[in-house]
Amino acid sequence: MSFVVHGLRVGSVIVACALAGCSLAVDTEHLRSGGPLVDSGGSDGTSDGASDGASDGTSDGASDTDVLPDGLSDADVSETGETASDVGPDAMTDGAETGSPTIGAVFSLGGTIDVPSGNPHTPDVLRLEIHADGTTGHWTTETAMPAAGSGCGAASSGKHLYVVGGDLSALTTQNVRFAPISSGFRLGDWSTASKLPDDRVKLGVVATATHLYAIGGATGATPTVHPEVMVATISATDGSLGAWTNTTALPAGRFALGAVTASGYVYAIGGQSSSAGPRETTVYLSKIQVDGTLGAWTTTAPLPAGLYGTSAVVIGGRIYVVGGYGGTHAVHYALPDATSGAIGSWTTASVTMKSPHAFFGLAGIESPGNSFLISIAGFDDGSAGTDAVEMSSIASSGSLGAFQTLEKLGGNRRFLSAFGLP
Numbered sequence: 001m002s003f004v005v006h007g008l009r010v011g012s013v014i015v016a017c018a019l020a021g022c023s024l025a026v027d028t029e030h031l032r033s034g035g036p037l038v039d040s041g042g043s044d045g046t047s048d049g050a051s052d053g054a055s056d057g058t059s060d061g062a063s064d065t066d067v068l069p070d071g072l073s074d075a076d077v078s079e080t081g082e083t084a085s086d087v088g089p090d091a092m093t094d095g096a097e098t099g100s101p102t103i104g105a106v107f108s109l110g111g112t113i114d115v116p117s118g119n120p121h122t123p124d125v126l127r128l129e130i131h132a133d134g135t136t137g138h139w140t141t142e143t144a145m146p147a148a149g150s151g152c153g154a155a156s157s158g159k160h161l162y163v164v165g166g167d168l169s170a171l172t173t174q175n176v177r178f179a180p181i182s183s184g185f186r187l188g189d190w191s192t193a194s195k196l197p198d199d200r201v202k203l204g205v206v207a208t209a210t211h212l213y214a215i216g217g218a219t220g221a222t223p224t225v226h227p228e229v230m231v232a233t234i235s236a237t238d239g240s241l242g243a244w245t246n247t248t249a250l251p252a253g254r255f256a257l258g259a260v261t262a263s264g265y266v267y268a269i270g271g272q273s274s275s276a277g278p279r280e281t282t283v284y285l286s287k288i289q290v291d292g293t294l295g296a297w298t299t300t301a302p303l304p305a306g307l308y309g310t311s312a313v314v315i316g317g318r319i320y321v322v323g324g325y326g327g328t329h330a331v332h333y334a335l336p337d338a339t340s341g342a343i344g345s346w347t348t349a350s351v352t353m354k355s356p357h358a359f360f361g362l363a364g365i366e367s368p369g370n371s372f373l374i375s376i377a378g379f380d381d382g383s384a385g386t387d388a389v390e391m392s393s394i395a396s397s398g399s400l401g402a403f404q405t406l407e408k409l410g411g412n413r414r415f416l417s418a419f420g421l422p
Contacts, residue, residue: 100133104365104421105185106374107142108409109163110149111361111416114385121148121167125187126409130365130372134393136406145177146190151359153205153259154417155212160239161187161419162207164214165200172199172219178239185421194232194241202415204259206266210234211292212241215268218255218275225253225274231292248294250284256359258312258321264288265341268297269321270307279306279326285341301343304332309379311362313420315371318398319343320364322373328356328381331373333398349400355388356381361418364394373400374420377413385412 108126112119123145129137145163152166162178174195180188196214203217214230227250233242250268257271257280268284281302287295303321310324321332329352334343353375360378365371371394380386387409393401 100131100135102129102137102185103132103367103370104130106130106363106365106376107161107187107419107421108139108361108376108413109154109417109419110145110152110166111377111413112150112167112385114412114414121150122413123148127186128389128407129185130374130391132367132370134370134372134391134404136391138407139410142187143179143189146192147173147175147177149173149175149177149417150415151201152417153200153203153214153217154419155205155207156181156419157207157209157212157234157239159209160234162193162205162212162241163417164205164212165196165203165217167201167415172201174199176241178241180239181421191240193239194243196230197244198226198228200226202255202257204254204257204268204271206259206261207234208261208288208292210236211288213247213259213266213294214244215259215266216250216254216257216271223255223275225255225272227251227253229294231294233292247292248286248296251297252282254280256308256310256324258307258310258324260312260314260319261288262314262317262319263336263338263341265336266294267312267319267336267341269312269319270303270310270324272308279308279324281306283343285336285343287341300336300341301334301345304346304348305330309358309360311360311375311418313362313364313373315364315366315373315394316396316398320373321346322362322375323353323357323360323378325358325379325381328358329353331392331400335398347398351392351400351402353390353403354405355386355390357386357388357390359415360386361416363418363420365420365422366394367422374406374418375403376418377409377416379414385414387412 106128125142126139127142128139149166153164160178164176176193177190178193179190182188199219200217204215206213212232218225229247230244231247232244253273254271258269260267265285270280283300284297286297305327307324307326312321318333318335331349332346334346336343357375358379361376363374372391374391376389389406390403392403
């Protein structure tokens with residue numbers, strides 16, 4: 001996974017939490033280097049000013065006279081020539097049929113399920129394998145979490161995955177669950193960890209190898225929106241947590257925000273300051289101190305549009321902010337300064353998701369030669385849920401290939417979290 005950028009990476013772990021606007025983050029600084037990324041997908045032709053060079057927007061060698069197969073239009077073909085279908089389970093060829101190796105897996109965690117008899121919260125954990133050629137396996141059911149969770153925050157330390165807070169039977173909770181990350185892109189058995197001091201839902205959650213952070217969030221049906229940031233020490237032995245303590249609070253309350261760690265900084269992105277408040281464009285950052293506390297929060301380049309119910313991940317050192325109300329199809333990305341953490345400007349990708357996604361699951365897969373961004377279910381741009389799952393390849397320049405439709409989740413699901421290995 002690839003979330004915190006402190007040192008070495010173990011293959012690049014990327015986590016993202018999109019449930020109700022929560023984002024996951026992983027510590028990549030303590031993971032073994034996964035090697036440089038290569039251009040694995042079509043470029044959107046834009047540049048974020050990164051020193052490694054952005055795409056020049058040229059084609060991959062296909063001429064303007066290329067003939068597409070019957071029934072396909074230009075919109076169905078990415079710049080690499082790959083095609084995508086919108087027909088659910090058969091949208092992508094199973095990698096087992098092509099012999100392509102498995103390079104990772106994405107997980108859907110909890111959420112609220114749309115059913116005629118009500119909208120129950122679920123503890124379900126679902127898993128989808130990702131193959132090197134961009135094909136996938138099929139969604140499978142994994143060991144469920146100890147308790148249901150909707151609007152939770154989730155993050156990985158590189159060795160364990162943590163799911164924090166959320167709603168349980170319409171009651172905001174302090175629950176924290178965690179599971180070890182095992183070989184074969186799997187999760188081990190779930191356990192419970194030290195509870196939060198207060199109830200929280202739609203919060204941001206990020207992690208380093210040594211500390212777990214709970215950022216903002218809301219309490220109650222009204223709701224009360226919090227600026228507080230809490231931190232707990234992660235045991236190097238078994239992944240359990242020490243007591244939660246307060247560290248430097250945000251300048252203003254935020255919930256339904258995105259949150260990530262990169263270059264030794266924590267970022268709190270967008271969200272709302274109240275249920276009636278505007279969609280925020282503000283991006284806060286704070287430097288992680290040696291003892292795990294956070295320094296003063298400052299602002300950096302704002303988002304191109306106000307967003308809440310958005311999600312964020314880090315892939316290749318860049319921050320990707322995806323979907324959310326106010327930009328349900330859009331993807332924005334930026335490369336923070338490696339020293340100051342500052343963001344000069346955001347690039348809005350020229351490709352967009354096929355379906356709108358808000359309060360959804362977002363995951364990243366980052367391995368040598370292959371990187372992918374995957375959006376999972378959530379709300380459409382109204383009040384209805386969706387089970388759509390989409391994936392875009394990420395080029396070495398940071399640009400995105402055309403989104404492709406993957407196997408559907410199997411039922412509309414909102415306020416879920418998502419997580420990608422490696």
